[in-house]
Amino acid sequence: MKQYKIALLAGDGIGPEIMNEAIKVLKAVEKRHADVSFDLQEALFGAAAYFETGKAFPEKTIKICDEADAILKGTIGLSHEQSQKIPVDEQPERGALLPMRRRYNTFANFRPVYLPKELSFFSPLKEEVIGDGVDFMIIRELVGGLYFGEKKTGVDANGKRYVKELLEYDEEQIRAIVQVAFNTARSRKKVLHNIHKSNVLKSSVLWNEIVGEVGQDYPDVEVKHILVDAAATYLCLDPKQFDVMVMENMFGDILSDLGGGILGSLGLMPSACVGPEKSYYEPSHGSAPDIAGQNIANPYSMIGSVALMLDMSFGMKQEANNLWQAMQSVFAKGYCTPDLAKGRDVKLIKTDEFGDMVVLEL
Amino acid sequence: MKQYKIALLAGDGIGPEIMNEAIKVLKAVEKRHADVSFDLQEALFGAAAYFETGKAFPEKTIKICDEADAILKGTIGLSHEQSQKIPVDEQPERGALLPMRRRYNTFANFRPVYLPKELSFFSPLKEEVIGDGVDFMIIRELVGGLYFGEKKTGVDANGKRYVKELLEYDEEQIRAIVQVAFNTARSRKKVLHNIHKSNVLKSSVLWNEIVGEVGQDYPDVEVKHILVDAAATYLCLDPKQFDVMVMENMFGDILSDLGGGILGSLGLMPSACVGPEKSYYEPSHGSAPDIAGQNIANPYSMIGSVALMLDMSFGMKQEANNLWQAMQSVFAKGYCTPDLAKGRDVKLIKTDEFGDMVVLEL
Numbered sequence: 001m002k003q004y005k006i007a008l009l010a011g012d013g014i015g016p017e018i019m020n021e022a023i024k025v026l027k028a029v030e031k032r033h034a035d036v037s038f039d040l041q042e043a044l045f046g047a048a049a050y051f052e053t054g055k056a057f058p059e060k061t062i063k064i065c066d067e068a069d070a071i072l073k074g075t076i077g078l079s080h081e082q083s084q085k086i087p088v089d090e091q092p093e094r095g096a097l098l099p100m101r102r103r104y105n106t107f108a109n110f111r112p113v114y115l116p117k118e119l120s121f122f123s124p125l126k127e128e129v130i131g132d133g134v135d136f137m138i139i140r141e142l143v144g145g146l147y148f149g150e151k152k153t154g155v156d157a158n159g160k161r162y163v164k165e166l167l168e169y170d171e172e173q174i175r176a177i178v179q180v181a182f183n184t185a186r187s188r189k190k191v192l193h194n195i196h197k198s199n200v201l202k203s204s205v206l207w208n209e210i211v212g213e214v215g216q217d218y219p220d221v222e223v224k225h226i227l228v229d230a231a232a233t234y235l236c237l238d239p240k241q242f243d244v245m246v247m248e249n250m251f252g253d254i255l256s257d258l259g260g261g262i263l264g265s266l267g268l269m270p271s272a273c274v275g276p277e278k279s280y281y282e283p284s285h286g287s288a289p290d291i292a293g294q295n296i297a298n299p300y301s302m303i304g305s306v307a308l309m310l311d312m313s314f315g316m317k318q319e320a321n322n323l324w325q326a327m328q329s330v331f332a333k334g335y336c337t338p339d340l341a342k343g344r345d346v347k348l349i350k351t352d353e354f355g356d357m358v359v360l361e362l
Numbered sequence: 363m364k365q366y367k368i369a370l371l372a373g374d375g376i377g378p379e380i381m382n383e384a385i386k387v388l389k390a391v392e393k394r395h396a397d398v399s400f401d402l403q404e405a406l407f408g409a410a411a412y413f414e415t416g417k418a419f420p421e422k423t424i425k426i427c428d429e430a431d432a433i434l435k436g437t438i439g440l441s442h443e444q445s446q447k448i449p450v451d452e453q454p455e456r457g458a459l460l461p462m463r464r465r466y467n468t469f470a471n472f473r474p475v476y477l478p479k480e481l482s483f484f485s486p487l488k489e490e491v492i493g494d495g496v497d498f499m500i501i502r503e504l505v506g507g508l509y510f511g512e513k514k515t516g517v518d519a520n521g522k523r524y525v526k527e528l529l530e531y532d533e534e535q536i537r538a539i540v541q542v543a544f545n546t547a548r549s550r551k552k553v554l555h556n557i558h559k560s561n562v563l564k565s566s567v568l569w570n571e572i573v574g575e576v577g578q579d580y581p582d583v584e585v586k587h588i589l590v591d592a593a594a595t596y597l598c599l600d601p602k603q604f605d606v607m608v609m610e611n612m613f614g615d616i617l618s619d620l621g622g623g624i625l626g627s628l629g630l631m632p633s634a635c636v637g638p639e640k641s642y643y644e645p646s647h648g649s650a651p652d653i654a655g656q657n658i659a660n661p662y663s664m665i666g667s668v669a670l671m672l673d674m675s676f677g678m679k680q681e682a683n684n685l686w687q688a689m690q691s692v693f694a695k696g697y698c699t700p701d702l703a704k705g706r707d708v709k710l711i712k713t714d715e716f717g718d719m720v721v722l723e724l
């Protein structure tokens with residue numbers, strides 16, 4: 001009997017709604033496996049936690065996460081106006097999400113950009129651009145760079161406000177993520193796109209040096225160097241050329257959201273944030289306060305994050321695949337939640353109905 | 363009689379070819395205006411300059427630029443392999459382009475993303491996404507941020523290589539570009555999209571503060587705040603929602619190239635780099651070493667940069683419009699250079715034929 005403790009951090013906005021569907025799916029998976037049991041531990045996180053406890057990542061939540069085998073996170077964040085009511089350093093991103101990433105050193109962020117041909121209608125890209133579908137993996141360094149460098153704001157001698165923040169990397173950090181990327185490339189098409197900006201940034205110069213060194217151990221993997229700006233162009237013009245892409249934190253933030261654009265919605269992009277000891281899983285999108293509480297958000301990326309967790313934290317690859325297929329086939333049968341439908345001719349379903357149908361498909 | 367001195371920096375790769383077409387067009391414009399004369403001064407710049415003089419931005423070129431009323435720049439840069447033959451600090455970007463931006467303090471970079479409905483076939487986006495065409499302006503801060511912050515590389519006490527680079531802004535720099543953006547928004551649709559990452563970066567917190575302050579003077583302009591990652595998603599999903607966008611240097615580098623992706627090619631994006639005293643104009647794309655010397659590159663963005671120069675440096679707005687229209691109508695008549703044709707059913711023309719046709723249309 002395998003027992004897994006899972007911390008559930010529903011978060012803000014649509015977080016609780018889509019988390020419900022993840023729980024539904026986890027319970028269904030548990031039922032199908034006599035030898036697996038999930039111990040689900042809900043905990044406060046984000047703005048919800050701040051308003052209740054004064055802390056966006058409260059002690060009690062930290063303890064639950066520390067003791068968990070994996071963490072499943074919903075969404076965090078408030079509208080621009082609501083955010084202003086929370087002191088800058090307790091806002092959910094700075095007060096909860098980044099501290100969690102740092103605490104568990106979840107340096108490797110996997111963001112699959114996957115759209116089978118049958119679902120290409122979701123994409124804003126032309127059919128001939130999508131071709132047989134899009135399937136690539138963005139691997140983003142998640143605990144370094146500008147995100148965690150020292151920040152200084154102040155007023156200079158002339159009364160001028162200024163800000164300085166550091167983009168920092170050392171070779172160990174870079175090597176760790178680059179190795180993950182090479183391994184992933186090796187297990188897929190053996191091509192790695194290295195995204196950088198070495199014509200301007202010295203951090204990219206070091207980054208590329210390490211890519212060259214690590215690459216020595218992977219003679220079977222071809223490395224293609226591409227500037228981050230050019231990558232933005234090509235992701236839009238011809239995403240099919242990519243298979244595995246690796247990049248530093250801020251570039252990964254922007255390009256992975258561009259990946260969501262290619263898919264037609266960030267709602268179609270789950271993600272895994274992997275650390276040496278613990279990993280957490282989360283949708284790549286925000287908390288969509290504008291549609292929260294209406295039971296209309298698509299739980300695809302939340303349930304997809306469950307699939308990633310089953311695969312990467314619990315070694316249940318087959319069941320993860322089943323989950324992906326179940327979700328695809330709900331779409332393929334013409335069902336869709338309103339947030340993704342956008343006036344298309346589909347059979348509209350609610351958030352909880354999507355979850356029910358996925359369970360049925362399983 | 364108005365006499366304008368123009369420095370011509372053809373640069374590397376396809377630079378000289380497309381610069382020839384710019385010269386052709388400038389001469390045609392001069393002919394049409396009895397009261398205007400252009401004094402064209404060619405000068406070495408980029409890798410071409412480095413190999414000839416040992417400097418990417420040689421003294422002689424600096425002098426010509428200093429004395430010019432405006433600078434027209436082609437493209438710079440070499441292939442990844444060729445670049446390695448030049449010491450890092452003399453590589454064309456670090457040795458020529460960035461020093462030029464700094465010297466003339468060209469802080470305001472205008473990158474029009476413009477695709478009329480008739481040319482929507484160039485775009486990888488679906489017809490319903492392009493709708494009546496795309497027409498927005500990216501305004502990018504060009505002489506601050508990570509590009510010009512202090513950079514430090516070294517080896518720490520444990521023998522680990524590290525790098526630190528500063529993202530720096532002060533309120534004056536931010537105010538200058540934000541004012542330009544508000545003025546531009548005022549002259550267009552009175553909506554300004556402010557692109558930031560204030561949930562992580564303290565530089566964005568200061569940036570947004572200044573946007574709020576400057577905005578007081580522009581009660582007629584509506585400001586919409588959008589995170590840089592979300593902007594990447596929406597540029598792809600629904601670019602029509604944008605009219606004027608303002609952002610810091612690195613974000614602008616990435617998102618403006620995404621703009622090129624939306625257009626179908628960076629070859630369709632000219633740009634203006636405006637300083638308090640002097641401005642320079644350049645295509646947004648690179649030097650395309652793979653197609654250099656073949657007379658097949660499209661000179662659209664180069665000639666478009668001439669149009670921007672006529673408008674913004676010489677006040678010849680009408681003639682600038684004529685130029686835009688001349689180029690659009692070459693395309694509309696079904697002519698296209700091979701680099702943009704991509705297997706479409708068009709009448710193929712060469713780089714110099716495109717220039718000839720533009721002159722004819724004028």
Ligand SMILES: CC(C)[C@H](C(=O)O)[C@@H](O)C(=O)O
Pocket residue numbers: 093097253284561562591
């Ligand atoms: C919420 C925010 C801090 C976060 C980031 O910038 O990493 C998000 O955009 C993401 O991509 O996971």
Ligand SMILES: CC(C)[C@H](C(=O)O)[C@@H](O)C(=O)O
Pocket residue numbers: 199200229455459615646
């Ligand atoms: C060539 C490079 C230094 C430059 C930049 O990063 O600014 C280019 O990409 C651009 O956008 O003009």
